[in-house]
Amino acid sequence: MRNPQLTQDGRLQHLLTIEGLPQSILTHILDTASSFVGISDRDVKKVPLMRGKSVFNLFFENSTRTRTTFEIAAKRLSADVINLNISASSASKGESLLDTIDNLAAMHADMFVVRHAESGAPFLIAKHLSDTGQRHVHVVNAGDGRHAHPTQGLLDMYTIRHYKKDFSNLRVAIVGDILHSRVARSDIHALTTLGVPEIRAIGPHTLLPSGLEQMGVQVYTDMQQGLKDVDVIIMLRLQNERMSGALLPSAQEYFKSYGLTPERLALAKPDAIVMHPGPMNRGVEIDSAVADGPQAVILSQVTFGIAVRMAVMSILAGN
Ligand code: CP
Numbered sequence: 001m002r003n004p005q006l007t008q009d010g011r012l013q014h015l016l017t018i019e020g021l022p023q024s025i026l027t028h029i030l031d032t033a034s035s036f037v038g039i040s041d042r043d044v045k046k047v048p049l050m051r052g053k054s055v056f057n058l059f060f061e062n063s064t065r066t067r068t069t070f071e072i073a074a075k076r077l078s079a080d081v082i083n084l085n086i087s088a089s090s091a092s093k094g095e096s097l098l099d100t101i102d103n104l105a106a107m108h109a110d111m112f113v114v115r116h117a118e119s120g121a122p123f124l125i126a127k128h129l130s131d132t133g134q135r136h137v138h139v140v141n142a143g144d145g146r147h148a149h150p151t152q153g154l155l156d157m158y159t160i161r162h163y164k165k166d167f168s169n170l171r172v173a174i175v176g177d178i179l180h181s182r183v184a185r186s187d188i189h190a191l192t193t194l195g196v197p198e199i200r201a202i203g204p205h206t207l208l209p210s211g212l213e214q215m216g217v218q219v220y221t222d223m224q225q226g227l228k229d230v231d232v233i234i235m236l237r238l239q240n241e242r243m244s245g246a247l248l249p250s251a252q253e254y255f256k257s258y259g260l261t262p263e264r265l266a267l268a269k270p271d272a273i274v275m276h277p278g279p280m281n282r283g284v285e286i287d288s289a290v291a292d293g294p295q296a297v298i299l300s301q302v303t304f305g306i307a308v309r310m311a312v313m314s315i316l317a318g319n
Pocket of ligand 1: 143277
């Protein structure tokens with residue numbers, strides 16, 4: 001079956017998930033992002049690649065980093081940006097998601113950036129646009145449930161490539177609530193596609209999904225063993241909003257076993273980098289001494305996110 005996010009000739013039509021995307025497309029996005037990174041330092045921070053295009057930000061779930069950096073990215077590409085206020089929109093009066101989409105498409109939207117608590121919502125929108133003859137409207141998944149967060153995965157890859165140069169000799173550990181994490185899933189697909197030879201998942205049994213080994217991931221429940229000699233540590237937030245029932249004794253107990261402290265960081269390679277997609281819970285998954293320390297690249301991830309989102313939108317828009 002054809003990948004629904006690619007055109008018949010293999011170009012990117014939507015960005016819904018990293019799963020199944022060829023390495024050439026991921027590399028093209030990262031290379032294009034490189035060309036946008038310097039724009040922030042220029043006097044004129046805009047390029048005209050999306051002049052006259054309308055980007056609708058539809059965030060049905062809270063966001064600080066993703067929503068803001070998508071808006072900055074679209075404006076730097078000279079697009080018109082419309083941020084739908086979901087709580088004041090007709091969605092809060094019972095209008096269906098697809099009726100909302102049809103109405104916004106009737107306002108000549110060119111691109112929807114969608115975050116939704118339901119896994120699959122951006123897929124549903126992309127299929128609906130195709131079924132209703134509106135394939136010229138592009139959909140970007142800005143995080144759907146626990147399924148995928150492809151632009152976070154791509155900005156994480158950009159950050160790793162920036163600091164480590166080459167994917168082919170890396171040992172990467174992803175730590176924490178992998179069960180509920182769309183970031184972990186997108187990162188694993190991206191790391192695998194880009195040729196990282198060793199990917200580790202570290203967490204308590206209750207927060208490790210089944211099927212990790214089949215994805216080529218080594219599973220650890222012990223931080224001492226899992227962090228040994230890694231090049232990159234990706235910490236994850238405990239996603240309490242997606243947990244049902246008690247999966248952990250307490251935040252304090254969790255920190256005792258899985259919090260990234262300076263002592264645990266010392267188990268990794270001396271030049272290891274520490275990443276976190278945010279929002280970060282200090283004292284729950286990460287010690288402030290690490291989060292603010294010299295090996296943390298957490299704020300660089302945010303800055304690179306602008307260039308990566310510019311790259312994704314400009315490529316979708318046909319540049
Ligand atoms: N990383 C991330 O998705 O953060 P936000 O929820 O603030 O967008």
